[in-house]
Amino acid sequence: MTLTFAPAGSDALPLHVLEPAGLEAWLEDQPEATRAWVAANGFQADLGSALMIPGPDGRPVAGLMGYGTEAARRRGRFALAGAVGRLGQGPWRIANNLPGGRIEEEALGWLLAGYRFARYAGRVPEMPQLVAPEGVDAARIETLAASEALIRDLVNTPASDMGPEELEAVARSLATQFGAAIEVTTGDALLEQNFPMIHAVGRASPRAPRLIDLRWGARGPRLTLVGKGVCFDTGGLNLKSGASMGLMKKDMGGAANVLGLARSIMALDLPVQLRVLIPAVENSVSGSAFRPQDILTSRKGLTVEINNTDAEGRLVLADALALADEEKPDLLLSMATLTGAARVAVGPDLAPFYTGDEAFAAALSRASGPAADPVWRMPFWDPYEEKIEPGIADLDNAPAGGMAGSITAALFLRRFVTDTPRYAHFDIYSWQPAPATARPKGGLGQGPRAILAALPEVLGL
Template sequence: MPLAFADPADKAIPIHVIASEELDSALARLSDDEKAWANAQNFSAGLGQIILCPGKSGEIAKVLVGFGTKGARARGRFHMGAVATKLPSGTYRIANGLEGDALEEAALAWLLAGYKYTRFSGPVSEGARLVAPEDVDAQRLEIIANGEALTRELINTPASDMGPYELEEATRALANEHAAVVNSIVGDDLIPANFPMIHTVGRASDRAPRLLDLRWGDSGPKLTLVGKGVCFDTGGLNIKPGGSMGLMKKDMGGAATVLGLAHMIMALKLPLQLRVLIPAVENSINGNAFRPQDILTSRKGLTVEINNTDAEGRLVLADALTLSDEDEPDLVVSMATLTGAARVAVGPDLAPFYTDDDATAAALSAAAAKVADPVWRMPFHAPYEDMIEPGIADLDNAPSGGMAGSITAALFLRRFVESPYVHFDIYGWQPSAKPSRPKGGVGMGARALLEALPALLKL
């Protein structure tokens, strides 16, 4: 079911959002009965506190929602998403207490709180619905929410139902929705088409590897999104331990994120030429699996020594990034669940990104703060370049030593791109439920990038 606001014609229960510093003035505006009711329930405007004020017939006439102190609010985001999941079913509207970016965040939070993964559990009852506030762009927020829902749905689907073929089908469904075009190169056809590393990583699986290539738009600047589509990662011959393999259905989170972002771009009809490249593979174990110490020759001609078959994402991305460069785009963005090192560095809530351009970094950081999609700039640190140069080949896919793993992976990818380039090393998973983000797959960085595109591409 699409995420959408309630019909504005529906009778809606007003919500009064009250910050701690506004408590006295807000209570003064209530009727005597409402004030007495709030005092009887010790309403203090603490963050997330909810008071249902009854009408004369016992119905909910008004809702008071505590918005806490500025410090409390700063320790999280999407606070109205938690309110949405706690209120009884019905239609509501935000009457006062929020404006500007805070009001937009609250409205989006409400929409995102409505997402539930129901493919194997069946439908759930409809919860509290919100009438779109008058001062927000409701259509834009619905498009963004549904792009995020697409990302979550793809990540949450188990690998038994989301292999390379199914990821191609999802890409084609999105293309059909927006009159885009998709081409794919599948299985052994990758060899004469010169995508050797995509083929090598995926050849051990009985689910054929492929390169997916979506195009949309015929005018404006060129934006190419490249998403890592490893639909399941055993680690290959360097097999992962069970504890590390349990979440590997999410290893196509980069592909899921760029598809969600592509939906936003196409549905909003941004004036640009969009290309989405997804190397879709399953990293499996078989007699023909690639091995440690193998040396691969990439599409670009650079040779790569394999020192860990579990560092496969950068291999498939390298061939796709080389292809992206051949089209001379104005901006290339890769998104990938690439390294555990990034999680150690910034945890699961931040999307680390790499760029050589300070203006690009500033635009992304400003956009992220505006739309509550936190990102963090990481360095393309040139002194670490020799860590990815093994001597026997041009590049090493898994430098020894275990240090700066996210940085060396980003440096590896940069070797395959000449165009302006941004790389996101995302997690793609919400480890525990937070407001508007249930445990499971989650988009990271896409909304920040969408917000920054006008500045990045001069739209």
């Protein structure tokens, strides 16, 4: 599957993208045969509609695509993508200026409409190709599409083929592709290198836990990305129900998203010193599994009382964040499919994030809309700190009460970032529960495009 634009020199057919209010004016300049054809087909330029215009020999000579109203477009993303499959193969070139000036978003959506996960069954249908619209940075848009496809592929792949070792292989492949350095600490070496909580969470599985550490770039500010790589989560001894376990192949969505973001950063050659840390584990059940009421000592030296083995993601992230914090990067970001509470709070479409950095929060929010990558700021609410303090250890990994679960998880992680002023945590879903334009049901990137767009302002690139 290649999500790319048609070559610039292609003999492309013109595609007229029209709002309902502009259809009549366009028709006035068309020959009678075209006006009759549009009327006979009932084309009204509604969002998601498309119509081929035939020439005298019956072959298409142009196309129409409905862009709907601004109100209709505000209810979703990638407005054009919903109609791409209704066109012939083309290739096509957009012949007019799009109302609203969202050409980059629509160009990306067109490419993403061609994504399918067909590793195990089916085939990827050939989608109509588009010539990169004038003024669009085609290489950048293709990079964003390829990075999103990587995220989706990783999340969609079942745990049988995407365990810690396979996740490491993907990171190694990216390192080779972009000339990055990579080190991996595996199995009992995690204890020797002082990553006790990563080891504790992963030790019950025959698939050895590991910490993946990728570095790229030798100039510019230091950016560190930490992604939760729980390749499958049974819940451990606090075993999940079958229904709750059904989607746990996606519990490495944080790792997938930081790898997708890292891929974009490296492909676009941003002037940063990039580091990617991924604690990769499988939270399984065996005689060596960590237990409720165990107390673990973290890399940071903080002790953690285990009140639910199903709150394991924050444990592996904590050791990785502690390592990242030792280097005091200019910006530290963590991404994880961490809590169901975040889904209750904002649903599946928004990526909630936590930060105490006002400049980062503002830049990210501004970048989010144009990047078609919605985010929503949540609070590091200091009065809830006492909820994560159990009394017989420094921290509680699963506070009782059931309230503010996403906030308390974020506060837990913040305890491991003490020397890095600029830190943000993303509690993402990384899953599209029902098909939408340019987003088939399945794995999804949430946050990387908004972060990428915000980095120049945030880091002064």
